[in-house]
Amino acid sequence: MKYIFINIWRVFVRELKMMFARPLYLFASVGVMLLSTFFFLTLMKGGTAENMPIAVVDLDQTSISRRLIHEMQATPSVDIQLITNSYPEAREAMQQGKIYGIFVIPEDFYSDLVAFKRPQMDFYVTNAYTVGGNTAYKQMLTMVNLTSGAFQREVLRKKGLPDDVIMHRIQPLAIEGHMVANPWGNYSVYLVSTILPGILGLICLMLTIFAIGFELKMRTSHAWLRAAGGNYTVAMIGKLIPYTLIYLILGVGCHFILYHYAGFPVYGSTARLMFGLLLFIFAMEALGITLIGLLPTLRDALSIGALYAMLGFSLSGFTYPQMAMLPPVRALSYLEPLRHYYLIYVNEALMAAPVENSIPHMLALTAFMIAALCVSPRLHKALVYQNYPLK
């Protein structure tokens, strides 16, 4: 027993020396995490997209259409970038990505209005840019309702009705929207909560593959096993301890930055959320071992690992919900550890759900670790026989 600890210590010290002899991977990984954290937290500081630029096409060109435009400009959430009397001009501005919506005031707007002939407004939004287009759509909807409401109010006032009575005639039915767990509709909270752990998982995966695969590439796996007294388990434990420590520091740091420094809300248990993140990190590390075990060539395992983990961002379903995917794709999504972490995050941070809802996903993350144990015999053989191509 005593020898086992001595051997683990020997492998650990050997690994530290190797890490500092080739610091690029290590520093790059930690650097990437720091850069990504800084990037995503500063990119969406406001958290919500507003004031998307739009164009108004004024085909009427009367005093009343100009007054309408003037009123719209005074509305805080509306940013009119272009006022023109030519629709093609506005359309071209949209094709150039300068505006996201076009609001058309029709010809004869004024004369129709006076004659109660229901002039029709048209508005156009681009859906080549989803967030920009949606925001512009909401703005223009507000503009139409403003015009509509203002007009009814004028007519009713002329009929001599008091304002509070008018208000309820114009708006007899109202929807109160409640955005559960993210009452500000903050895009940053929504996006960064899953993207940053995802990037961290990617780093865990790549660095683990690299740490093991590098021994195969450099044909140093015999020296590694020798330091471990020929024991595969000791060799793996000693090697992975320093990396795991780094991952855990990054994981706790990431958690701390998101939920303490940036103040992202956690409605459920912070401890279980953090536990989920740590399980996710171990699962990605285990996935790295599985991949290098199945493909004991450094570059193959790295390439496949990168492709696999990048898909996790889409398959986890945090942008495009999993329920909208095709059934086979939905099944595949469970092979992504990030999918399970995302669901634990939803349960713990957003829904404050009972722990039973998170447990299946915690077990699924554990299954990735069992998978890594299953490929161990194969990886062990690869370390002993070095029977795979070098590059």
Added chain:
Amino acid sequence: MIKAFINELYRIFKDPGVMVIFIVATLAYPLIYKAIYWNEQITNVPVAVVDLSNSEQSREFLHQWNATPDIRLTHTCTSMSEAEQLLREQKVHGIIYFPRDFANQLADPLGQAHISLYCDMSSFLYMKAIYLSCNNVMLESMRNIQIDRYEQMGMDKEFAWSLVQDAPYTETALFSPTGGYGSFLIPAVLMLILHQTLFFGICMLGGTAREENIDQYSIRSLIGRSLAYFLIYFGLAVILLGALPRLFDLPHIGSFWDIVLLIVPYILAIIFFSLCVSVFIRNRESGLVLLISSSLIFLFMAGISWPKEMVPDAWWYIACCIPYTHGAHAFIHINSMGASLATTSTEYIALWILTAAYFLLACGLFYIRKKKLITEN
């Protein structure tokens, strides 16, 4: 120069790692993304109902709402806490709540009735589906109520109708008829795949050559190698950008030849950009760190998922130095919005400027590198 060109082609085709990235990843990734976003839109989002008013009006509202494709009323609950439990367990992604006085408020000519809507924010698309469809149903029924009330006030029906319809409007989503998530994201992802695989491949080849001490830093080699990459990627880009949107039924209203003309500076700018970066790459695998870290950052910095107007200036200036930013916008303008090359000239010219700038920078870096190697030897 021709020797360097042939040599590089030989090295690419001999190197299975590079071939996987250049050919397999480039062609497989679009298929996978298309499969993920196949349905384009989210439909039938499950919603729970808490109807305390239990009135004809609320039932009529629910009936109309349930008929929209966006949502499906799956659970009827007797209390909010029951519905909240369903939301917590993610069995539903929204709750609609009618208060007890809903029908009375509607019947009262001075009343205002309220509906409460609770949306699951774990994905913004749930909220969009629930909120917009409910809002549309609400506007429709509101109009009928308004007309009733005006009639009660003694207006004639025709006048009441014109009053509530005083500013009717049509809304048109331009360019992509389905307006789905895939139609929006996949064109941007296609450009990113080209950018990142070429970027990574070049860094990988540069790292390998450096591990094997191959002299690669002459200007002749720079041009020859660039030609080799260009040859392969021009073909790939025509397939990805020209053919795939047509095959995949994605937006493709742009001119094919404009896209071909766009590909030229886009690929060239990426090649010279990557060659500049590759000078600093010492190992074959190092490029991978760049690949994984830069992909998401490039995508978000370019202002595609997150509108470019909302990207902070400092990040935007950096984004302008990356070929992807201009390439992706130009491709979306042409392919998805039917712009001509002249219309999107700002981005097109920017790509040529980047091509020239990175070419000169690459020449300079290669020259410095070569000098250093000579003095080292």
